[in-house]
Amino acid sequence: MRPFAYTRAADVAAAVAEVGSDPGSEYLAGGTTEVDMLRIGVARPRRVVDINDLPISGIEELPGGGVRLGGLARMSDAAAHPAVRGRFPVLAQALEKGASAQLRNMASMGGNLMQRVRCAYFRDGGAACNKRAPGSGCAALGGVDRGHAVLGTSEHCIATHPSDAAVALTALDATVHLRGRAGERSIALDDFFLLPGDTPEREHPIEHGELITAIEIPASEEARTSHYLKVRDRESYEFALASAAVALLVEDGRVARVRIGLGGVATKPWRARRAEAALAGAPAERASYERAAAEELAAAVPRRMNAFKIELARRTMVRALETTASLGARGGTG
Amino acid sequence: MTPRVGRARIPGQAAREEGTAAGPRTGDLGPGPAEIELAVNGTARRLRVEPRVSLLDALREHLGVTGPKKGCDQGACGACTVWVDGRRVLGCLTLAVACEGREVTTVEGLADGDGLHPMQQAFLANDAFQCGYCTPGQLMSAVALLEEGHASDDAEIAEWMSGNICRCAAYPNIRAAIRQVRDGGGGDRP
Structure with a gap:
């Protein structure tokens, strides 16, 4: 690990000023990605600014049924919060299916959104990687690509976004609140993640030093009947091969409202808008779900070893829809 | 990396009276070695480390607290599990400097002198290890697990x-x- 300096920020304004004014400074929150990246030399700051003392770790119930998660709220605390469990079960489930209990105690919600990809070539300083070293190429193209994405890829990057929580948050239409040197602003979660295109090194539409102060989830009726299904190589403590976050409201046997996120198969937390459009007003039954899933995956691009993910994602989405529909039919809240 | 420092235990009160690390720190530390204070198993310990030193390396290499084990050093195995402010975390993905002002508990802090913690006794009674390398981390997770209330059934x-x-x-x-x-059969220590 290369040497770096350390400072602990006392308040949000100071933290934003310290990092925003210095391209060589990076934030340190839970450290579960950052310390790993420092150790393997992919992150090479001259200084880390520890933000763990900042007063942005609270979880607040909003009037009307929403929830505001502080940027430094830990994954474990967000998952355990009664308002999250009751109003947004899909998020609680996605959080608890991510990483391990120890990592969830450390990792912050803001850091979860900012975590880096798990592509082995991104993490290997000797491999070509357009994300780590723009213009160097992509060793994953034609390489070991079993875990890589089939949606949202480009000829420059096919790395899968690893977050579970962000998949639920995109289905829940969450908003990311930021504080930068120029002030505060908000970005819809779906817009917070950029497709790789020809600039895979740029993952978020934010400036250096902008800090995630909160993630806000708006109230929604269908979110109370929501579910996260994660399929992986082992039962626990593993990234998704495919996952689906579903919020579904069925009325008179038809899909009244539905929101779907896909994980493990795309270069960003994937909002399945084609599937949602196909389901609008459709009979709440398996045939509709299969048609919608096929529609969403129609644009998928298979690589050498990951073609199975297309069928796996279809089936994952269909099962998640069936499970969520059955929760609604029982009148349960997950 | 950094020079080793003495391993003598410094009583917490004495160290705090000298008072270099008690208040909030201002300004940068490092990148060279800097003196910090860690509260480890209820005792204040002084050490000189670079900011890049993990909590795990600080404990093992600088303080001689070798209960936490280095398995993967990348957050994948859990052998380095310790508690920071009472919550189980991974020592390998935590910077030592970031633990100033927090309470660190390792497996050495579970036992009361020669009296083993009930979980340690239960691991012995149930033959819950073979090589034992992961055991300190397993113990720290297992005790935390019961406090978290996540042990209702085997699944x-x-x-x-x-x-x-x-x-x-x-x-x-x-x-x-x-x-x-969980069922109260681990021993008589509360």
Whole structure:
């Protein structure tokens, strides 16, 4: 690990000023990605600014049924919060299916959104990687690509976004609140993640030093009947091969409202808008779900070893829809 | 990396009276070695470390607290599990400097002198290890697991212990030990 300096920020304004004014400074929150990246030399700051003392770790119930998660709220605390469990079960489930209990105690919600990809070539300083070293190429193209994405890829990057929580948050239409040197602003979660295109090194539409102060989830009726299904190589403590976050409201046997996120198969937390459009007003039954899933995956691009993910994602989405529909039919809240 | 410092235990009160690290720190530390103070198992310890030194390396290499083990050093195995402010975390993905002002507890802090913690007794009674390398981390997770209330059945125990890998695969016996303590059979220490 290369040497770096350390400072602990006392308040949000100071933290934003310290990092925003210095391209060589990076934030340190839970450290579960950052310390790993420092150790393997992919992150090479001259200084880390520890933000763990900042007063942005609270979880607040909003009037009307929403929830505001502080940027430094830990994954474990967000998952355990009664308002999250009751109003947004899909998020609680996605959080608890991510990483391990120890990592969830450390990792912050803001850091979860900012975590880096798990592509082995991104993490290997000797491999070509357009994300780590723009213009160097992509060793994953034609390489070991079993875990890589089939949606949202480009000829420059096919790395899968690893977050579970962000998949639920995109289905829940969450908003990311930021504080930068120029002030505060908000970005819809779906817009917070950029497709790789020809600039895979740029993952978020934010400036250096902008800090995630909160993630806000708006109230929604269908979110109370929501579910996260994660399929992986082992039962626990593993990234998704495919996952689906579903919020579904069925009325008179038809899909009244539905929101779907896909994980493990795309270069960003994937909002399945084609599937949602196909389901609008459709009979709440398996045939509709299969048609919608096929529609969403129609644009998928298979690589050498990951073609199975297309069928796996279809089936994952269909099962998640069936499970969520059955929760609604029982009148349960997950 | 950095020069080793003395291993003598510094009583917490004495160290605090000298008072270099008690208040909030201002300004940058490092990148060279800097003196910090860590509260480890209830004792204030002074050490000189670079900011890049992990909590795990600070404990093992600088303070001689070798209970926490280095398995993967990348957050995948759980052998380095310790508690910071009472919550189980990974020492390998935590910077030592970031633990100033927080309470660090390692497996050495579980026992009361020669009196083993009930979970330690239950691990012995249930043969819950073979090589023992992952055991300090398993113990720190297992005790935390019960406090978190995530041990209602074997499936829940397995899920919430999944961050601690045991290559000897002592998992059934680890679960048995946890069940025993959960059900009040681990020993007489509260």
